[in-house]
Amino acid sequence: xxxxxxxxxxxxxxxxxxxxxxxxxxxxxxxxxxxxxxxxxxxxxxxxxxxxxxxxxxxxxxxxxxxxxxxxxxxxxxxxxxxxxxxxxxxxxxxxxxxxxxxxxxxxxxxxxxxxxxxxxxxxxxxxxxxxxxxxxxxxxxxxxxxxxxxxxxxxxxxxxxxxxxxxxxxxxxxxxxxxxxxxxxxxxxxxxxxxxxxxxxxxxxxxxxxxxxxxxxxxxxxxxxxxxxxxxxxxxxxxxxxxxxxxxxxxxxxxxxxxxxxxxxxxxxxxxxxxxxxxxxxxxxxxxxxxxxxxxxxxxxxxxxxxxxxxxxxxxxxxxxxxxxxxxxxxxxxxxxxxxxxxxxxxxxxxxxxxxxxxxxxxxxxxxxxxxxxxxxxxxxxxxxxxxxxxx
Numbered sequence: 001x002x003x004x005x006x007x008x009x010x011x012x013x014x015x016x017x018x019x020x021x022x023x024x025x026x027x028x029x030x031x032x033x034x035x036x037x038x039x040x041x042x043x044x045x046x047x048x049x050x051x052x053x054x055x056x057x058x059x060x061x062x063x064x065x066x067x068x069x070x071x072x073x074x075x076x077x078x079x080x081x082x083x084x085x086x087x088x089x090x091x092x093x094x095x096x097x098x099x100x101x102x103x104x105x106x107x108x109x110x111x112x113x114x115x116x117x118x119x120x121x122x123x124x125x126x127x128x129x130x131x132x133x134x135x136x137x138x139x140x141x142x143x144x145x146x147x148x149x150x151x152x153x154x155x156x157x158x159x160x161x162x163x164x165x166x167x168x169x170x171x172x173x174x175x176x177x178x179x180x181x182x183x184x185x186x187x188x189x190x191x192x193x194x195x196x197x198x199x200x201x202x203x204x205x206x207x208x209x210x211x212x213x214x215x216x217x218x219x220x221x222x223x224x225x226x227x228x229x230x231x232x233x234x235x236x237x238x239x240x241x242x243x244x245x246x247x248x249x250x251x252x253x254x255x256x257x258x259x260x261x262x263x264x265x266x267x268x269x270x271x272x273x274x275x276x277x278x279x280x281x282x283x284x285x286x287x288x289x290x291x292x293x294x295x296x297x298x299x300x301x302x303x304x305x306x307x308x309x310x311x312x313x314x315x316x317x318x319x320x321x322x323x324x325x326x327x328x329x330x331x332x333x334x335x336x337x338x339x340x341x342x343x344x345x346x347x348x349x350x351x352x353x354x355x356x357x358x359x360x361x362x363x364x365x366x367x368x369x370x371x372x373x374x375x376x377x378x379x380x381x382x383x384x385x386x387x388x389x390x391x392x393x
Contacts, residue, residue: 016041023099037069106236112187119191136209143216144189147177152342170347171289184337216293220268221373252326259302266294267366277355291346294359
């Protein structure tokens with residue numbers, strides 16, 4: 001019996017396409033590649049400088065049974081800064097997805113030049129190649145382009161701070177409010193906003209077919225790295241991996257400025273469902289900017305630390321620490337020039353209307369899935385590392 005044709009949201013058959021995915025070896029890219037290989041007939045040119053997180057998708061070792069998707073994913077090791085092969089891969093593709101970025105807050109202060117180059121200058125050829133060759137582009141931006149909420153400028157006890165119009169972030173209405181130039185933490189958001197404006201202008205003036213994605217704290221397995229295990233010992237990943245590292249090492253979780261900032265978190269697998277809808281429904285996705293997050297999963301960073309600790313202790317069976325958290329100033333943790341937004345709550349109107357997507361996974365469940373993975377993957381490696389004699393012993 002023939003397999004029924006897969007249909008898009010308009011009821012039309014979905015034809016197989018070739019996708020050039022830049023940054024395929026990262027957190028989001030690895031999950032998206034898995035989804036595409038498992039559930040679609042599409043072909044992926046996986047472009048990155050590393051492939052560790054997608055090794056399990058590439059060709060099977062000699063003597064092993066071929067993967068079911070054999071031949072539909074090809075890894076191309078190249079750096080988009082200086083490799084002439086990139087345009088050729090984009091020309092051979094129907095769609096380019098650009099995930100490449102420096103996106104860890106610890107780098108925004110210490111590496112502002114690299115941050116700006118990575119998120120604006122290095123993205124310019126990708127946009128140009130897509131526009132000049134008539135290729136569709138899905139570009140990953142960030143919720144940080146919104147900056148601070150309007151409500152954050154009101155007195156703390158002002159009743160308007162709790163009115164949604166002063167803190168819920170809407171793609172086509174909310175202003176983008178950054179800190180002063182010396183607050184270099186905003187170099188990332190500024191670069192991302194500028195490339196968004198360029199893409200939008202290419203669409204308006206030259207007919208580029210584009211979709212812009214603004215992720216709101218996508219978290220799950222394979223996010224970032226654990227310092228000293230599969231990343232640099234001195235590295236500072238994003239909050240989920242930072243807290244996971246502390247839990248694995250039985251250290252207090254460090255709360256920057258008391259952990260009072262509020263964030264929403266969405267499970268990576270929910271978010272990837274949204275991206276697949278964008279890929280396979282260009283008539284509904286082209287020309288749009290989409291918030292992708294879960295407004296129901298809002299907590300302060302301090303509450304996130306408490307919930308992660310509770311979940312991890314159940315997963316690991318370890319006893320609690322006497323002092324599970326410790327406060328640290330942003331200046332000590334991130335360095336000079338750090339600044340931050342107060343809240344990031346996505347309005348979901350546009351993505352729900354265009355693609356019918358809404359997130360499903362609760363914060364507790366996504367943390368349980370993620371911390372189970374973290375414990376299974378890293379706990380023994382951390383124990384071995386901690387058991388090594390120190391350099392001063």
